[in-house]
Amino acid sequence: MRAIFKREMRSYFTSPIGYVVVIAFWLFVSMLFYMMFSSGAAQIGDIFGSAFSVVLILIPLLTMRSFSEERRQKTDQLYMTAPVRLTAVVLGKFFAALTVFAICLSITVVFMLIFCLYITPDWLVYLGNVVGMLLLGSCFIAVGIFISVLTESQIVSAIGSFSVALVLMLLDYVTSLVGIELLQKAAAWVSFSERYNSFTTGTFDWANVIFFLSLTAVFLFLSVRRLDRRRWA
Amino acid sequence: MIEVKNLVKDYGGHLAVKNASFTIRDGEIVGFLGPNGAGKSTTMNILTGYLSATSGSVSVDGYDIVEYPHEAKKRIGYLPELPPLYTDMTVGEYLNFCYDLKKVTLPRKPHLEEICRLVRIDNVYKRQIKNLSKGYRQRVGIAQALIGNPDVLILDEPTVGLDPVQIIEIRNLIAQLGKNHTVILSSHILSEIQAVCERIIIINKGVIVADGMASELSHSLSQDHSLTARIEGPKAEVMKLIASIRGVDTVTATGAKDGKALEYRILPLDGVDIRKALFDRLADRHWPLIALSSNELTLEEIFVRLASDENTEFVLKMQEKKEAEQNEADADQTETEENN
Numbered sequence: 001m002r003a004i005f006k007r008e009m010r011s012y013f014t015s016p017i018g019y020v021v022v023i024a025f026w027l028f029v030s031m032l033f034y035m036m037f038s039s040g041a042a043q044i045g046d047i048f049g050s051a052f053s054v055v056l057i058l059i060p061l062l063t064m065r066s067f068s069e070e071r072r073q074k075t076d077q078l079y080m081t082a083p084v085r086l087t088a089v090v091l092g093k094f095f096a097a098l099t100v101f102a103i104c105l106s107i108t109v110v111f112m113l114i115f116c117l118y119i120t121p122d123w124l125v126y127l128g129n130v131v132g133m134l135l136l137g138s139c140f141i142a143v144g145i146f147i148s149v150l151t152e153s154q155i156v157s158a159i160g161s162f163s164v165a166l167v168l169m170l171l172d173y174v175t176s177l178v179g180i181e182l183l184q185k186a187a188a189w190v191s192f193s194e195r196y197n198s199f200t201t202g203t204f205d206w207a208n209v210i211f212f213l214s215l216t217a218v219f220l221f222l223s224v225r226r227l228d229r230r231r232w233a
Numbered sequence: 234m235i236e237v238k239n240l241v242k243d244y245g246g247h248l249a250v251k252n253a254s255f256t257i258r259d260g261e262i263v264g265f266l267g268p269n270g271a272g273k274s275t276t277m278n279i280l281t282g283y284l285s286a287t288s289g290s291v292s293v294d295g296y297d298i299v300e301y302p303h304e305a306k307k308r309i310g311y312l313p314e315l316p317p318l319y320t321d322m323t324v325g326e327y328l329n330f331c332y333d334l335k336k337v338t339l340p341r342k343p344h345l346e347e348i349c350r351l352v353r354i355d356n357v358y359k360r361q362i363k364n365l366s367k368g369y370r371q372r373v374g375i376a377q378a379l380i381g382n383p384d385v386l387i388l389d390e391p392t393v394g395l396d397p398v399q400i401i402e403i404r405n406l407i408a409q410l411g412k413n414h415t416v417i418l419s420s421h422i423l424s425e426i427q428a429v430c431e432r433i434i435i436i437n438k439g440v441i442v443a444d445g446m447a448s449e450l451s452h453s454l455s456q457d458h459s460l461t462a463r464i465e466g467p468k469a470e471v472m473k474l475i476a477s478i479r480g481v482d483t484v485t486a487t488g489a490k491d492g493k494a495l496e497y498r499i500l501p502l503d504g505v506d507i508r509k510a511l512f513d514r515l516a517d518r519h520w521p522l523i524a525l526s527s528n529e530l531t532l533e534e535i536f537v538r539l540a541s542d543e544n545t546e547f548v549l550k551m552q553e554k555k556e557a558e559q560n561e562a563d564a565d566q567t568e569t570e571e572n573n
Contacts, residue, residue: 003333007319014321078317078377081281082334083306231285 004079004092005099008066012100017065021058025104028054033111044111044121048129049200052193053169055137058104060161062097063144067227068157080231086224094138094145094220101137105130125202132199135212136192140165142219149223168192234259234385234415235280240289242275242439249275251439252289252552259384262411264426265419267436268540273419274314276436277389280417281311293385307335310383310414314390316374320363324354324373327362328380337381344380352376352406368399375406385415392425404428423536437540442548450535458501459528461487462511463494466520472497474514480505494523 012018032047070076079089108130115121140161147160172194175187188194195208235257242250250272257263267273278284280291282298282305290297296304319327328345337344349355352372357365362373371391378386391407392400407429410416420426426433427447435443435450443450464471468486475484475497482500489496501507508525515522538544 003330006333007322007330010326011319011321073317073320074313074315075317075319077278077283077311077313078331079334080283081306081309081311081313082331083303083336084334231283232287 001084001088001092001095004084004089005096008093008096009099011065012062012096017061018100021061021100022104025051025054025058026107029107029111033114037114044108044115044126045129045200045202047108047111048133049197051133052136052196053165055101055133056140056165056169056192057162059097059101059137059140060144060158060165062100063141063148063161064154064158065148066093066097066145067148067223068151068154071152072154086227090145090220090223090227094141097141097145098134098138101141102134105133122202128199128202128204131204132196132208135199135209135216136196139192139212139216139219142216142223146219146223146226149226234261234294235417236290236292237276237280238290240276240279240291241287242272242279242284243287249439250279250286251549253436253439253441254289255434255441255444257415257417260415261432262407262416262418262430264430264433265417265436266421266423266426266433266536267419268421271421271436271540272439273421273436274389275439277311277387277417277419278313281309281387282306283311283313307381308384310378310381310386312371312374312378312386312388312391314393316370316377318362318370318373318377321361323359323361324349324365324376325358327373328376331377331380335381339382344382348376348379351379351409353402368395368402371395371399371403372406375403379410383414385417386410387417389419390421391418392420392422400425435536435539437545438542440545440549440552442539442545443535458503460499460501460508460511460525461528462497462499462525463491463523464497464515464520465492465494465523466515466518468495471495471515471520474518474520475499475511478507478510478514480507480510491523494521 029047029051032050036043036046067076080086108126112121112123112126143164144157144161147164148154148157151157151160168191171187171191175184178184195205195211198205198208237256238254240250240253241248253272253276265273265276275284279286280293280298282302285299290299291305292298293305293308296308298305319330322330325345328348329341332341332345346355349358352375354369354372354376357369362370365373375388375391378388388407392403395403404425407416407418411429418426418430431446433443433445433447433450434441462475472484472486475481480502482502484497484499487496487498499507499511511525512522
């Protein structure tokens, strides 16, 4: 797993993709921070809340290559024929993407320090926000990795993940238009944004933590199964 | 070392490998020969655990590749048809990555240095793989297969796309590696297999049509041991003379003419060399022998013949027949057992 992790990290930062994602994220949240800060109503939770859709758009860029490119270049033969478990391969790639994502989030520490100059910020609320963001990120990275296992083309992989992101973002709007109560309840239960936003408002609900963690596990597990299944195709 | 039993690979209705069985002993250098699309790569991919067989089993050093993939894969170094290189890495980074991936326990630096010296890539150690020539890439691929010093090396068409000098270099390298490894090598070029391998397995359309030592193959498979001779002289008397030579089974005139000479086909008895006697006897009578040639097939011709579709179908039918007989025998046996 460590070998794969190291190689993935290297690959993120020898190609432009790692820098693009990190810098795009930093630019966006910094802009949010500046706007909110200058209007005098800055809350760290608000920044995290607004970053939701950006995260959903940037993560497919991190995961689109992971397995698709290996398949296309036939480098998958290396780890498929080496004495390693596929779980280790998937986890290595997962943690590498998560690390890049964590690097994206690191800029929020700077925001907190700037807050410190004026007020005493609530670090616990901040921590809750970061945990929420990491959970959302890991869940969506797992989804992205699963989609990249399915296809040989990075583009298809990216578009697939974008589509899922779009559905997740639109879910709340669509359900509010449909009047059926059961459907609304179901949508609210799946809704990433609803669950994520409860972190940003400072409530730490274990149900949400478990929701994201288990979804992550499910998609990573599916990726491993799907990779293994390829041998039989 | 490697035991393959009744291997079948079904790609959704297309049978790429049909009931292949063979055993490879420790230290052998085996050539896997077949035209393009014969099922060589598929077989190798199954041997290395990249693909799973539809049915049948593969075991490496007693470890089944499906049940104990870790143990089996540890013993195999694999160079696929397209070397699995991460082109954005340098040779050094790549080999270190493979070292980590395969969880090798040998001392890192000396081990990698030894491999680089062996395949002669130490001078490009710090260069990015994408900037290397095809020959060097192939060698980096072989280096990758050597990491961890596996007992078995499986090389899928290692010389495809190389220039003649590089081909000879890689060939020498394989011969050298064969001294302390079991090597399986695939190719669609006979001369290449002939140059390195002691044993040849010929495969066509997923069926193993021949398996044996190179020298055995050329003798036993060329059913025609007859000679063709062109001799100047009166036809009837010449034929009588040839027929009187010891060891000659039959002689016939083919009817072909070469100037004044006539062509004869002479079939000697099994294992008798009549060429010298033929020459002497003709010289006595002053009947010049213009040409004498053996009709024994060259390895190249045998390959073409064996890999022909008719022969493949023939082998397949024989296999099925044998199997049916086997099943019948089994059934009989169980019947008698039941009766007892």
